[in-house]
Amino acid sequence: MTAQEFKSNITTKRPRYADSRIPLLEAFSEKGSRNADYSRFGPIYELYIYAMMLGIKRKTRLPLPPRNLTSDFLELGKWKRDSSLVDFLLMIIFTQTEDLSFDWNELEDMEEEQLNKVVSEVITLIEEYANGGLEYLETLWQKGELDTSHYMFIDLYKNLN
């Protein structure tokens, strides 16, 4: 498998989220109704990325429910087109070594089947960190601890450093 094939194997995947997160996703991204009380993101993937990074910052991975209780959305490679955002995210993801069962050099010697498993492992990592981040947002939201400022997301993000 070439570098390009490996990358496209990752970027053609559609990460999933638990159906129970739909209200949250609608409330905090443009998919929802127009008159929201809170600051919001544009497309779902923005909130999803944000949640994933929160998850990584807070080191909270949360497994998803069985597949039929989840939904997918945009392919990873189409998140923020014409930008290297996804490359940056992959950089962060591939440094989460305590979560990943392989060593970079090992990858180069794997059989295709094994490599596909690695790709799944990476996608699961993305999904589980995103789920962890969404859970955190959801809890704050339910407790009424999210403020209504336009800077709510960046403030929250900053304070987790």
Place this chain on the structure above:
Amino acid sequence: MASIINSISFKNFFNYYGDYDDTRYEFEEGVNIIVADNGAGKSKFFNAFLWLFYDQVLDSDDKQKKNVKDFAVKIISDKAKQETSIGDQVETGIKIEYSTGRYKYQIIKSFTATRISEKITDFDSWQVTINDIEIDKTDHILPKYKPVYDAEEKDTIVKQLILPTLRQYSFFQGEEVDKMIDFSKKSSIEEAVRTLTNISKYEEISKLVKEIAEKAEKDLNKQTKATSEHNDRLDKAIEEKEALELKLEQESEKLGEFKKLYEDAEQEKNNLEQNFANAEKRKDLDDKISDKSRILRGVKDDYDNFLDGINKRFFDGNFSWISLGFENSIEEFKTKIKEFRQVRYEKQALLNASENPNDFFTFLPVNSPDAVSLDSMIEKEHCFVCNREAKEGSEPYNHFIKLKERPKNKNPKSFVKNDLEDFFGNLQINATPFYNKFDTIQTSVLRTREREIELKERLDKLNSELKSLKSQRKDILIAGTDSEHIDNATTIINNYKGAIRRMEQAFTRIERLEDSIKSIKADIKNTEKEITNLRPKDIPEGYTINYEISKDLVEASYNAKERVFDKMVSLLESHANKHFQNLIKYNDIKGGVLKFEKTPSGGISLDYIDELGNEVSGASEGFQRMKKFAVVMAIISANTSHYNYPLLADAPLSAFGKAFNKGFFEAIPDVFPQSIILVKDLYDKDVPEKLTDLGLKLLKSDFIKTFHINEVDEELAQIERTTNIERRK
């Protein structure tokens, strides 16, 4: 000594539910503020004084004043009504304490209502008995209240709180300021002057001495006729004088008529002028409003887009907020990729070595050194890698040759199954914009906030400018002429011209009549001299002296009256300007002074003129009211060194801007020893303190002596609602 209201308390009075002790305001000398939102008891408070002074209250439904007796059922607190069982009684009342220098009074006005049937809001369900007014009095030395029984004394005590003639200046609701003084009527300032000065005494004296003089003249003439020395020449002179006096009277009457004509025409002209100018002004304002709205929409869009875009900055490579806090991950990536590459090279080198044991062996990366460097190394017989000499024929030199001749394998045998070097390498190269912003993110978040504040300020400024334009336009509509039609405009112009023509005609006649009156007066004076010369010498001296003195007195008293009036007007002018400048201290109004002018008809007009003497027009309703309030303050301050009554004003600020509100609170202590101001403009329900910025500032100001906030729980049904009074100061 001034009357100072010490406290007011209510018992089941409208929303002021509970006994007197539960709903009590305490006040001090100086400025007292009560802040309340709509429906939180401002007008009810005001109603207490309407009850005290006039046995009336204002029905907020139709803005009519109703007698307490007829309106009683509505006055009782709904909650109190509900709590009264059929057959039981409920008492409703107001209690006011006030002091003068020597005494302190407590006044209670109340009524008792007995519930007789089910429906509590029905007037028929209650039997109302108005209780006698109770007044107690104490002096400050022995503070023990004793009841006052004498009805006349009770009446005086109530009146003394604010004298009835002064109540219009001291006790009013916002819009009443407009009616206090109507500057388009000549009599308005005269009346104000009359209310507060002793000018009518001068008029009485003037009238009295005129009567005396007439009588003295009659007596003198009678004496003259009685003497033998009397002659025809004298008779003729006296007749002549009588004829002249008759003529003077007729001409004066005519002058009065023409002055009236002039005044009417002037009034019409002023009204039309306003209409005429309004049409122009409105058009002008409409254009401005439309421009401003367009700009506002643009800025609003910018602002909305900006807000929507804030979170985009997480994912935009120019800001890269998403990378915040991931510095370590990036460092780790760099370390890992270095290790990854090292392992690869080792792997590759080992593979090469094992496959071609006789071939060269190097740990240097593939194709390194490159061909150009190798050539140079061979030529200079020097190794650039280890910086050592490598003479031709030596081992290192032969190694160069070996390297130069190394197999040029375009597709080197792959030493791994999956070559992922480019995968990791490209991630690192491509993602550069996202991980080279770590140092600038904090600043960029800060700049974003600053930019937002900038936009917000711009938006607020535009909004307030637009609001002010709209309010100016509304003022024009209030002035009563939204004339949309051209024919209307033509009529206005014709009428306007007609009014000016009539003014000019009247003015010519007034001038002519004034000249004529002047010459008749001169004739009368000369005739009088002639009469004196012709008078027989044997008339008892007393008659002549009596006549002469009374004549002088007539003139003197007339002059005195005129002088007092003129002096009062100029005093009013200077006081009004002083107050006006204080009131507009924080406003953005350029210069200008108030000017009192005598009109040809003898009235006084009030103009606001700029430093070049041009009249300033087009000011908002708030500004007009401010002008009037300055005159009201002047009427009070110009007439008395110390005004002895409190100011009780409900919503005096409703039409003013913030800046004026501030000026108002600072200026009123100049005139009123105590003022109690009910105001909603300082209320802000959206902040925890419930006060606007100005409200908070005033709360801290020394000159504000007490500060109350009324709150009503709006979530309760009307029937449950009660006003809670919170004293903040």
